[in-house]
Amino acid sequence: MKIKQLKFFLAAAGLATLAGVAQAAPQVEVLHYWTSGGEAKSIAELKKMMEAKGVVWKDFAVAGGAGENATTALKARVIASSPPTAAQIKGPAIQEWGNEGVLANIDSAATAGKWDSLLPPVISNVMKYKGHYVAAPVNVHRVNWLWINPAVLTKAGAKTPTNFDEFFAAADKIKKAGLVAIAHGGQPWQDTTIFETVVLGVGGADFYNKSLVKLDQASLTGPTMIKSFETLAKIKTYIDKDAAGRDWNLATAMVINGKAGMQFMGDWAKGEFTAAGKVAGKDFLCVAAPGTEKSFTFNIDSLAMFTVKNPEEQKAQLTLASAVMSPEFQEVFNLNKGSIPARANIARTKFDSCATKSMDDMAASNKGNALLPSLAHGMALDSAKAGAIQDVVAKFMNSTMTPQAAVQALAKAAKTQ
Incomplete structure (x- = not known):
């Protein structure tokens, strides 16, 4: 064989080998925003599972x-x-992206995994577009939690609040003790998280549904909504001056480190406590936000699948969907993240008291028609209306806007197309 022929043969053989390697190792590219401590630890587990496959x-x-x-x-x-x-x-x-015609049908993974029998309808319906699965649910978050450092309560001589009167009494004592009463990050979505929780605590589940889900104009402008904004205005007075722009996990760290007493935040905050080695019921308390004990505002994280052309990537995509719904991942992800599994029949033995309470409260709220989609976390409204309402809340939190002016602005925002 001549030198040129030998070089050509070796080059061709090398290309064939590389092609074989590429075919043997298909890839999935996953866009996500799980970047805080507990979240990053959780997504790393999914990466391990996929690489093992x-x-x-x-x-x-x-x-x-x-x-x-x-x-x-x-x-x-x-x-x-x-x-x-x-x-x-x-x-x-998910429905908005479905309308764009860019989501992939993953019914084959759902059928093989019997998702319809494992997921409550309130979850499976969100994962489907025109009756076909296009997304895999990772978890269910409860949003209406209040996180408390019990050592701060003890130092301040305060007790765990169950209603807003008790909440403000505790906040006064914490503030008097020289600590921050309410840890908060001044970002629009965090402002809206407190707002929706206050609306639920002041008005109850039916009012929340009428005002923030159905956008009933009378409810948006009535006395109950005005009272909600008045309560929110009072909450503002217990937030420290450095809150503007603070990320949520840094606010949680303030509670973990004893610099602040309480935080309104969904149960992803628990992942931060867990990552810091803290124990539920001992180092931190998880209680339903004031007045919301019998309700459950939910936020479902999911991975939506986009249409990919490569057949190997399509297979890998179905493998990813199946891995997300596997008992192993649902358990480890939610243990790290602070949420609860989306699918049924996951053993409770490794979950702490916060998680088991969340599971019980979700089941009870479902029966009592008090299982509600979170406005602040993209579950209740389309992005345009949700964004317009979020802007109103952010303006209220960062200005001298009155509750009366706020409800009028809220009603106008609800009409956004």
Whole structure:
């Protein structure tokens, strides 16, 4: 064999080998915003599972607690006709992407895994577009939690609050003790998290549904909503001056470190306590936010699957969907994240008192018609209306806007197209 022929043969053999390696190791590119301590630990477990199945994990992490930055990145990729394999999106946004014709049908994975029998209808309906599964649920978060450092309560001589009168009494004592009463991050989505929780605590489940889900104009402008804004205005007085722009996990760290007494936040905050080695019921308390004990505002994290052309990537995508719904991942992810599994029949033995209370409260709220989609976390309304309402709340939190002016602005925002 001549030198040139030998070089050609070796080069061709090398290319064939590389092609074989590429075929043997399909990849999934996953766009997500699970970037804080507990969240990053959780997603690392999914990466391990996929790599154990021979699938290369390409991480596309975009920081930003409520996912605004991730949504911007996703839009850019889809417009460029280069979507990731999967992206962390949820609620009505799944339907919006479905309308764009860019989501993949993953019914085969759902049928094989018997998802319809494992998921409550309130969850499975969100995962489908026109009757077909296009997303896999990762978990269920409860939003209406109040996180408390009991050592701070003891130092301040305060007790665990169950209603707003008791809450403000505790906040006064914490503030008097020289500590921050309410840890908060002054970001629009965090402001709206407190707002929706206050609306639920002041008005109850039926009022929440009428005002923040159905957008009933009379409810949005009535005395109960005015009282909600008055309560929110009082809460503002217990937030420290450095809250502007603070990330949620840094606010949680204030409670963990004893610099602040309480925080309104969903149960992803528990992942931060757990990552810090703290024990539920001892080092921190999880209680339903004032007045919301019998209700449950939910936020479902999910990975929506985007249409990919490569057959090997399509197979890897179905493998990813099945892995997300596996008992092993549902358990380990939710233990790290602070949430509860989306699918039924996951053993409770490894879950702490906060998680088991969340499971029980979700079941009870479902029966009592008090299982409610979170406005602040993209479960209740389309992005345009939710964004308009969030803007009103953010303005109220950062100005001298009166409750009366706020309800009028809220009603106007609800009419956003």
